[in-house]
Amino acid sequence: MLTVACDARGSTAVEPFIAAAHQQHPSVIDQKLLVAELYDTRNVPAAFWIDENGRMVRAADPIYAQRRNRETGEVTINTDYLDAVRDWVARGKNSRFVMDASRIDSRLPDLDFDDVTAAANFHLGTYLAQRGEAADALVYFKRAHALRPENWTYKRQAWSFGDIERDYGTNFQEALKDPASGPFYPPLDLTD
Amino acid sequence: MPQVTVLYQDSETKVEPARVDGDQLWLTLSGLEAATGWDLEPEGVCKGGVCVPVPAARRPALINDDLFNLTEFADLIQQPVVHDENHSVWYFGPAGWEWKSRLTSRHAPDFTLLDVAGRPHSLSDLLGKKVFLLFWASW
Numbered sequence: 112m113l114t115v116a117c118d119a120r121g122s123t124a125v126e127p128f129i130a131a132a133h134q135q136h137p138s139v140i141d142q143k144l145l146v147a148e149l150y151d152t153r154n155v156p157a158a159f160w161i162d163e164n165g166r167m168v169r170a171a172d173p174i175y176a177q178r179r180n181r182e183t184g185e186v187t188i189n190t191d192y193l194d195a196v197r198d199w200v201a202r203g204k205n206s207r208f209v210m211d212a213s214r215i216d217s218r219l220p221d222l223d224f225d226d227v228t229a230a231a232n233f234h235l236g237t238y239l240a241q242r243g244e245a246a247d248a249l250v251y252f253k254r255a256h257a258l259r260p261e262n263w264t265y266k267r268q269a270w271s272f273g274d275i276e277r278d279y280g281t282n283f284q285e286a287l288k289d290p291a292s293g294p295f296y297p298p299l300d301l302t303d
Numbered sequence: 304m305p306q307v308t309v310l311y312q313d314s315e316t317k318v319e320p321a322r323v324d325g326d327q328l329w330l331t332l333s334g335l336e337a338a339t340g341w342d343l344e345p346e347g348v349c350k351g352g353v354c355v356p357v358p359a360a361r362r363p364a365l366i367n368d369d370l371f372n373l374t375e376f377a378d379l380i381q382q383p384v385v386h387d388e389n390h391s392v393w394y395f396g397p398a399g400w401e402w403k404s405r406l407t408s409r410h411a412p413d414f415t416l417l418d419v420a421g422r423p424h425s426l427s428d429l430l431g432k433k434v435f436l437l438f439w440a441s442w
Contacts, residue, residue, distance in 0.1 A: 113429065114437045115416065122419050124441040129419055137424040139416035141438075145313055146414045151406060152438045161411045161434040165427070170409075200433060212409060219406040224383065227402045231383035235394040238310060239387065247389060264440075271442040 112136035117147035117155060119237045119268055144237060147264060148230050151219055154263035154296060160199060160209070168199070168209045170218040173296035195301055208301060229258035233265045240272040249278055260291040307391040309338040309373075321370045326386055328373045328393055335371045339395075348376060355380060411436070 236251030252269035322329035381399030
């Protein structure tokens with residue numbers, strides 16, 4: 112198990128969560144979000160299953176194993192997904208939850224030049240915002256959002272540097288309804 | 304000329320440019336190597352065993368005496384470039400051969416990152432084991 116915090120604010124932002132989780136596994140920080148880009152992580156959480164040979168056998172699952180409702184405090188555990196992970200651990204490539212090549216490819220579509228241009232704008236915006244130039248970063252964040260509206264990582268990280276209503280003229284609930292953005296989390300799909 | 308910041312994916316270098324011409328960034332050959340690792344060789348533009356041949360038709364736009372046009376080179380190798388004029392920062396993304404083949408093999412790309420204590424961890428440390436890799440964030 113390896114967890115990667117894609118967080119431009121670095122350890123200040125993520126350390127309290129890591130400490131609270133009492134993790135027994137390596138937990139690393141991707142402050143430049145370059146590894147997030149490498150895995151085309153369009154929102155978090157995103158989980159990948161990687162076999163003993165370094166091959167992906169499931170990709171980009173939008174998964175919470177456990178989730179706490181912010182209003183009620185109620186905790187729900189996704190037993191279906193946890194059972195799927197256990198099945199893979201026990202059966203390896205014979206697990207019915209292992210994806211074939213075409214399903215993995217559909218989770219990780221080929222990139223085009225707009226994708227990498229959006230990423231470049233996002234990274235330049237992040238660089239400026241990390242140096243206290245959040246106002247100057249807006250133009251680059253907005254370009255990234257316009258080129259790839261379906262990428263929630265670009266939006267949620269950018270919003271964290273300022274005020275979403277003041278800087279982007281929207282709010283989280285409105286942004287969720289924007290048809291250009293597509294689903295916040297694509298369906299988990301644990302079927303064969 | 305005042306220094307510019309060149310962000311070449313994960314490296315950040317301050318370098319004195321030879322010339323800034325709108326969106327075109329010209330570096331000296333020593334500046335080129337310092338900021339990007341690329342070097343001009345008889346075979347082309349080379350780094351770590353990879354050489355990019357320079358088509359004759361593009362040579363004048365790319366190389367002028369001992370000056371090198373880094374943004375023109377980015378165009379040649381299909382690298383995205385974004386430039387912030389106010390802060391004199393240039394961001395260069397991955398080359399075409401990197402972003403086009405990145406996830407097509409289904410091979411999980413290796414990476415090394417630090418934990419909160421500053422210790423490095425690589426995905427490749429876990430070869431031979433099943434890995435559950437999870438991306439998360441505080442935002």
